Amino acid sequence: MKPKILIVEDQFIEAKSLNVILTNAGYFTCAIARSVDAALSIIEKEKPDLVLLDIFLHGEGTGIDLGKILNEKNIAFVYLSANSNRQILEAAKSTKPYGFMVKPFRAKDVLIMLDVALYLHKNRQPEKTESIASKKPVAVALPPEFNNLIGKSQKFLETLEQAKIVGAKDTSVLILGESGTGKEMIARSIHKISARRSKPFVVVNCGTLPPNLIESELFGHEKGSFTGAATKREGKFELADEGTIFLDEIGELPIELQVKFLRVLQEREIEPIGGKPRKVNLRVLAATNKDLVEEVAAGRFRIDLYYRLNVFPLMLPSLRERKDDIIPLANYFLKKYAEEGRQPPELSEEATKSLLQYDWPGNIRELENTIQRNIVLSNSAIIETADIPVSKKTTSSTPANKDGFKTMIENERDHILSVLESCNWKISGKGGAAEILDINANTLTSRIKKLGIEKEITARKNS
Template sequence: MKPKILIVEDQFIEAHSLERTLLKSGYIVPPVARSVQEGLRSIADQHIDLVLLDIILKGDQTGIDLARELNKRNIPFIYLSANSNRKTFEEAKVTEPYGFLVKPFREKDVLVMIDIALYRDKQKKSGILKEPSPKKALTKAEDEIPNSIIGNSWAMREMYEQIRIAARSNIAVLILGESGTGKELVAKEIHALSARNNSPFVVVNCSALPANLIEPELFGHEKGAFTGALTKRIGKFEQANDGTIFLDEIGELPADDQIKFLRVLQEKEIEPVGGKTKKINVRVIAATNRNLEQELANGKFRLDLYYRLNVFPIKTPPLRERKEDIPMLARHFISKYAEEAGNAITDVSEHVLSELLNYEWPGNIREFENFIFRSMLINDGPLITKIPPLLKASATTGRPDKTRIENERTHIQRVLLECGWRVSGKGGAADILGMNASTLNSRIRKLGISRPHKL
C-alpha cells in the first residue's frame, strides 16, 4: 500500500498541483490542510507517513510551529518554501526537516525528494542508521563501493549509505567537509554507481576560475563573442551533457556569479556567451569546505542557490574522526606507491602506527597519503620504522583548546616554513599537503597567512 502524504499549504494553485502529482503517482492524499490547526487535526485523526509543509500559513502559527509537533510524533516532513529570509531558514533548519522543496515545484523534483525522505525515514525507524556494534565490520563487497574509497569505520559506513541513496536519482548533491577529506572521490562514486556512469564526469575547481572567465569556462562562448574569443568554445556544462558535473569549492564563487547556476539547476539550460540558450541534461554535484550557513549569514552565498544545491547533503568525515581506518589506509597507500618508492615495504611498525594514531591530521587524507609516501622514501623495509620530522614536530604542538581554523593555520604556516614558503612544484607546500596550488593559495588568503619579513 502506497504511503499517505499530507499537504499543508494555504496557496490553492501550489496545493492543487502537488495533490495532482501525488495522486498520479499512486500516493494516498488526505484533504489539504491550510493552517497549523487543520494539519494537527489531520495527524490526530489518521496515520500520516509524510508531510509536505509550507512555512508561511494562514493564521498566527507557521509551518515551523507544526514541524515541532511533527518531530514529537516522529512524522517526517519536507518544507515547501519560496522564502528567502535567512532568519526563517535558520529557524526551519533547527527542526531537522528531510529537505526543502523550492517553489515553483517541478514534478520530478517533488517525487525524487519524497522517495528519498521516505527511504531515509524507513532506515532511521528500522535502526539501520544507528551505530552498529564495532564487532560487525562490513566488508567492501557488502558495501558495494568501488575500492577508490578506503575505510571501514562507522563514519565511513554511514557515508557509503548516503552515496548509495544519492546514486539512485539525479538530484543535486552538496558534499561538505574539510580540505583533504576526499570530496571529489565521493562525487566520482556517486557518478559511478548512477545510471549516468557511461557518460562524462567533468570536474570544475571553482576556486581556480578567474572572475572574468567564469561564464565562458562553464557555459562556453561563440567565436567573436568577446575580445580574444578566436574560436568557439564548449563549456564545462555542455561537456558534461548526459553525465555529471562536479563543482568543487563552490563556496569560492563570487555572489554575483552564483545566480548563473540557478538557471542550470532550475531550467536545465545554459546560455553560451554570445550564443543561444541550449537545453542540457546534467547532474550537478557541488562541494565546499566552507561553512555555507555562515556564508549565508555574511551575505556571501545566495540562499536560493543553497536551497537548490542542498537537496541531499553528504558530509565527508575528517580523518581524526575515523582513526580506526588509519592502519587500512596506511597499507593501501604503501601498496599504491610500492613501485614508485622502489622498496619492499609492506606495512608500518607498531611504534609508527602509534604515532599515526596520536596525530590529528589537519590536512586529512591528502596529508596522510603524502606523508606515507615520504616515509617510504626514507625506509628500506619491510616496515616503516622512521618517519619525517614534520609529524614528530607538529604532533605535539596542536592544542585541543585551539579551534580547527587555528590549528589549520598553524599547520599550513609550519609546512610553508619547512619548504621555504614555496607553494607549488615538487616539494612545495601544496605537494607536501597533498592539495593543488590554487586551493592552497585560496586557503592562505582565507586564513590571513602572510610571509614574515626578514630582519
C-alpha cells in the same frame, strides 16, 4: 503500499499542484491543511508517514512551529519554501527536516525528494530508540564501483550506503566535508553507478578558475563575443551534456554567476556568452568544505541556490572520526608508493601508534603525503618511526590567550605552518600546501601574508 503524505500549504494552486503530482505517482494524500491547527487535527486522525510543510501558513503558528512538533512525534517532514532569510533558515534547520523544496515545484524533484526523505527517516529511526552501546554495526553491500574507497568504519560505510542509494536517483548531490576527505572520489563513484556512467564526467574546481574567465569556462562563448574570443568555445556544462558535472568548491562561485548556475539547475538550460540559450541534460554534483549557511548569511551565496543543491546532502566524515580506517589507508598508500619491484615497507608498532594518535587535520590527503614522505625517507623493510611533521604544530611559539585557548586566527596560523612543514614548504603544485588544504594557491599566499608568517617560514626553511 505507498506512504501516506500530508500537504500543509496555504496557497491553493501550489497545494493542488503537489497533490496532483503525488496522486499521479501512486501516493495516498491526506486532506490539505492550511494552518498548524488544521494540520495537527489531520495528523491525529490519519497518521501520515511524511509531511510536506510550508513555512508561512494561515492563522497563528508557522511551519517551523509545526516542524518542532513533528520532530517530537518522529514524523518525517520536508519544508516548502519560496524564499527565506538566514534567521528563518537556521530556525528551520534546527527542527531537523529531511530537506527543503523550492517553489515552483517540478514533479521529478518532488518524487526524488520524497524517496530521499523517506529513506533517511527509515534509517535514522533506530538512533532514537537504541543506545549507542546497543546499536549493532549495519552490514552494507556496496557495488564494485566503490572498491577504490578504502574504509570499514561504520560512519564511513553509512556514508557509502547513502551514496549508493542516491547514485541511481539522478538528482543533485551536495557533498560536504573537510578538505582532504575524498569528495571528488565519492563523486566519481556516484557517477559510475548512475545511468550516466558511460557519458562524460567533467570536473570543475570553482576555486581555481580565473575570475575574468569563469563565465566562459562554465558556459562557453561564441566567436567574437568579447575581445580575445577568436573561436567558439564550449563550456564545461556543455561538455558534460548527457553526463555528470562535478563542481568542487562550489562556495567559491561568484555571486553574480550563481543566478546563471541556478538556471542550469532549474531549467537545464545554459546561455553562452554572446550566444542563445540551449538545453543541456546533465547531472550536477557539487562539493564544498565551507558552511554554506554562513555564506548565505554573509551574502556570498544565494539561498535559493542553496536549497536547490541541498536536496541530498552527503556528509563525509573526517579521518579523526574514522580512526579504524587510518591503518588500512596507510597500508594502501604504502603499496601505492612503493618503488617498482620493491616490497612495500611495513609499519612498526610504534609507527602505527603514532599514526593513530594524530588527529589528521588534513585528513586522507595529509595521510597520503605523510606515507609517501616516509617511504622516501626509509630504506628498510619496516618503518620504525612515522615522521609526521604536522604534529610539530603543538610547539608553535604563538601564545594561547589568558584562558588557555587559542583564537581561530591563531589556530589557522598554526595549521598553515604545520601543513607547510609537512610538505617541505612547498605552496603550490602537486603535493603542495594549497593542495593539502584544498584551497587556491593564490588564496593561500594571501593568507600567509595576512597572518604575517612569511618571516617565520623563511626562518624555518633556513634552520
